Every structure is written in C-alpha cells, then in structure tokens.
Amino acid sequence: MSAADVLKRSPQMEAGSEPSAPITKKGILTSFLTGKPMNIPETDILGRCRFVSEFEKLNRIGEGTYGIVYRAKDTTSDKIVALKKVRMDLERDGIPVSSLREIQVLLNCRHENIVHLKEVVVGRSLESIFLAMEYCEQDLASLLDNMQAPFTESQVKCIMLQVLRGLRYLHHNFIVHRDLKVSNLLMTDKGCVKIADFGLARWFGVPLKPMTPSVVTLWYRAPELLLQAPTQTTSVDMWAAGCILGELLGHKPLLPGRTEIQQLELIVDLLGTPSDAIWPGFSELPALQNYTLKQQPYNNLKQKFPWLSAAGLRLLNFLFMYDPRKRATAEECLQSSYFKEPPQRKQNKDDHIELQLKLQAILKVGTFLFRNNCVSTKANAC
Structure with a gap:
C-alpha cells in the first residue's frame, strides 16, 4: 500500500484536515516519513520535564558564561541539587548551542568524577530552562x-588522580572538554572531585574535523590553540591538566x-x-606566519619546582609536550610512578591529627577539604 493510499483512508483526509496531522484513532500516529500508521506507547518512556516550581531555591552559588547556578531543594525528595538556569538572553531562536551540547554530553556520561545531570527542568515560559545537577559543596578555585x-603533595595526588580518571572516561567516549580549569572542578565535602561545565565540550571522531581555536580559558590554553592549529584532540585537555597540577603544587x-x-x-x-x-609542522602553524617566538633554549620546570621528585617532573614534562601527538594521555598519566611513590614530606603516626587541625581551620572560612582516607600517604582517590 502506498503512502497516498494510507493518507486517503485517514479520517483527517476525509474531513479535509492537514495531511500531516495525527489520525484520530487512539494510540496511532501517521509517520511523516512513510505515511504509514505507527503505534504510540501507552506511557511516556522518555519521562517528562518537571516544573521549576517543584524546587525551592535556597541561595545563589555562582554565575558562569552560560548561566546562573542556585543551590535548591527538590521538594518531592528533600534532596539538595544545583539548579543551573540556562542563559537565553543572547539567543533568538531557542536554546543556546552550548547548553544543548552540555545537556547532550551530561545525559550520556555516568562516572563518579563527572558531575551528574539529574534532569532538565522547565519554567512557565519557553525562556526558562534549568539543569538540575548533583550538588557539590565547593569548587577547587574557591578552595585555593x-x-x-x-x-600537601598527597592531597594534590588525590585530586589529580580523580581528575585524570574523569578525563580518561571522557576521552574513551570521544569527548573533549575544552574548558578544563580549577573553577570547573567541583568537590564534595567527602573529597570527591567532579569535572563540570561542559558548555564547550565536543564529540570528536576520525578523521578530525576543524574546531574553533578560541576555547579553553587563556591560562590553561594549549600552545596549538594559541597558534591556531586547525584541529583539536584530547591533548588540549591534557595540557590543561598539566596547568592544574602545576597550580595545585605551587598554590x-x-x-x-x-x-x-x-x-x-x-x-x-x-x-x-x-x-x-620537537614539533613537526610547528613552523607552518597559522599564527606563526605573522609572529616570531623569542628564542629561549632551556626547560625551567625543575627551577620552578625544585622540591618536586624526578617522577613528578617527568609527569609535568609529559603533560607539557609541545607536540600534541606526543603529549601524555590520561591513561598514561594514571600509570605514572609519581602516584605510586610516597609524598615528599615527613610522615609520622600523628599525621591524621595534623589533617584534622587543618580541616578545622578551613571550616572557619566556610570551605571543605576531604576525608582522612582521601589524603592518606597512599594517595588513593575517592
């Protein structure tokens, strides 16, 4: 039977209504592609978007490029969530692309070191859209x-292990974050680190497609981005991870x-x-056609971190490889001997007491560190 025959038999056609409208028989819808009837599930398998009125806003906790974030209580479960209002004032035709990307990525990610998107919530108008995410007490920038x-070095290792595990998950799933920095690393009061803010995240494939080079906050931006390389890989995240490691070590x-x-x-x-x-194709990068880098022949990482072990310096050098193809992957970093050696500080049986005193001092200014087993000399991540 042809699509025309199906349409001729539909009640809407007999009544002279729009041919693309669904037919009146309960549970049946006409396919726009084939013109044939298709069944409708009795229940909505995709669920529904709840209204923001079901959440009680407690306080505003931050504002980023792509929206305002509130601490809120889900009145149906009494659980605390982070409610991120999608910024719509710069968008004329629907939801901003950055927010669509963030929703799409987070709905497909399930990992303990990736912030969890619980649901999408709507307001009473088309311009009010919120992302209800798990609530984390602090971001790493505020802690610093x-x-x-x-x-301490053991605490740095604890944090970095979790960041690298989150990156390994993203990269194995063909996602590049493209905006990794300390303010986008959240931390619970139990010490678990969560990578957040996926507004610039992109899926990548083979062959690599050109992407906008002006991404990643300037302080964490890889040299290939600064020099306007046409393609981006997960190596831009690894450069940012190196910057974060250096920032944690140097405070x-x-x-x-x-x-x-x-x-x-x-x-x-x-x-x-x-x-x-050391970087094949370096001289052909677009930005170098009108600019010449100054000549400086020395690597000064050891002078920057004179107290860091040889394994720690190797890891930093591996993360700061100029050639993106030679730069360390998250998996390679997790195998680094730096995370297996003891921290470079004196250990004693009263170390946990020292930590408790430090926690109490930080709590006075309203911030949190993490539980004792997260900062043990073994440097195990949560």
Whole structure:
C-alpha cells in the first residue's frame, strides 16, 4: 500500500484536515516519513520535564558564561541539587548551542568524577530552562583562594588522580572538554572531585574535523590553540591538566597570561622555544606566519619546582609536550610512578591529627577539604 493510499483512508483526509496531522484513532500516529500508521506507547518512556516550581531555591552559588547556578531543594525528595538556569538572553531562536551540547554530553556520561545531570527542568515560559545537577559543596578555585597553606603533595595526588580518571572516561567516549580549569572542578565535602561545565565540550571522531581555536580559558590554553592549529584532540585537555597540577603544587596559577601573546611568552619562558625538530609542522602553524617566538633554549620546570621528585617532573614534562601527538594521555598519566611513590614530606603516626587541625581551620572560612582516607600517604582517590 502506498503512502497516498494510507493518507486517503485517514479520517483527517476525509474531513479535509492537514495531511500531516495525527489520525484520530487512539494510540496511532501517521509517520511523516512513510505515511504509514505507527503505534504510540501507552506511557511516556522518555519521562517528562518537571516544573521549576517543584524546587525551592535556597541561595545563589555562582554565575558562569552560560548561566546562573542556585543551590535548591527538590521538594518531592528533600534532596539538595544545583539548579543551573540556562542563559537565553543572547539567543533568538531557542536554546543556546552550548547548553544543548552540555545537556547532550551530561545525559550520556555516568562516572563518579563527572558531575551528574539529574534532569532538565522547565519554567512557565519557553525562556526558562534549568539543569538540575548533583550538588557539590565547593569548587577547587574557591578552595585555593581560601586556603592559607597549600595542599600537601598527597592531597594534590588525590585530586589529580580523580581528575585524570574523569578525563580518561571522557576521552574513551570521544569527548573533549575544552574548558578544563580549577573553577570547573567541583568537590564534595567527602573529597570527591567532579569535572563540570561542559558548555564547550565536543564529540570528536576520525578523521578530525576543524574546531574553533578560541576555547579553553587563556591560562590553561594549549600552545596549538594559541597558534591556531586547525584541529583539536584530547591533548588540549591534557595540557590543561598539566596547568592544574602545576597550580595545585605551587598554590597559584602556573601561566597567568593577560593576552595570547603574553601567554605564549610565559610558556616559552617555562619550557623553552619549540621547533620543527620537537614539533613537526610547528613552523607552518597559522599564527606563526605573522609572529616570531623569542628564542629561549632551556626547560625551567625543575627551577620552578625544585622540591618536586624526578617522577613528578617527568609527569609535568609529559603533560607539557609541545607536540600534541606526543603529549601524555590520561591513561598514561594514571600509570605514572609519581602516584605510586610516597609524598615528599615527613610522615609520622600523628599525621591524621595534623589533617584534622587543618580541616578545622578551613571550616572557619566556610570551605571543605576531604576525608582522612582521601589524603592518606597512599594517595588513593575517592
């Protein structure tokens, strides 16, 4: 039977109604592709979007490029969630692409070190859309700002192990985050780290397709992005992970450039000037056609972190490889001997007492660290 025959027999056609409208028989819908009837499930298998009125906003906890975030209580379960309002004021035709990407990525991710999107919530108008996500008490940037003393090396390892496990999951699922930084790393009061803010995240495939180079916050931006390489890989996330590791170890941003030119200069000052010998195709990158990097032949990571072990320096150097194809992967970093050696500090039987005192001091300014077993000398991640 042809599509025309089906349409001729439909009640809507007999009544002179729109041929693409569903027929009146309960539980049957006409397919727009084939013109044939198709069954409708008795129940909505995709669920429904709840109204934001079912949540009680408690306080505003942050605002980013793509929306405002509230701490809220789900009145049906009394659970606390983070409610992120999607920013619509710059979009004329529906939801911003960045928010659609974030929703799509988070709905497909299930990992303990990736923030969990519980559901999409709507307001009473088409312009009100919220993302209800698991609530995390702190972000890493706030912790760094409020801590008077830097993280111990065992604590740094605990944090980085979790970040790397989250990245390994994303990269194995062909997702590149593209905006990894300390303010996008959330932490629960139990010490579990969650990668968040996926507004710039993209799926990638083979062959690689061109992507916008002006992504990743400047301080964490890989040199291939600064030099306008046409393609991006998971290596941009790994460079950012190296910047985060350096920031945790030094208790301050590692490469705090104010402009792209200054950012490149800071990278060269730290790592030396790249060349085609260590980065094939380097001289052909678009930005270098009108700009010449200064000559600096030395790698100064050891001078920057004189107390860091040889294994720690190897890991940093591996993360800061100029050639993206040679840069460490998350899986390779997790196998690093740096995470297996003891922290470079004195250990004693009263170490847990020292930690408890530190926790109490931080709690006075309203921040949280993590439970004792997360900062043990074994440096096991939660």
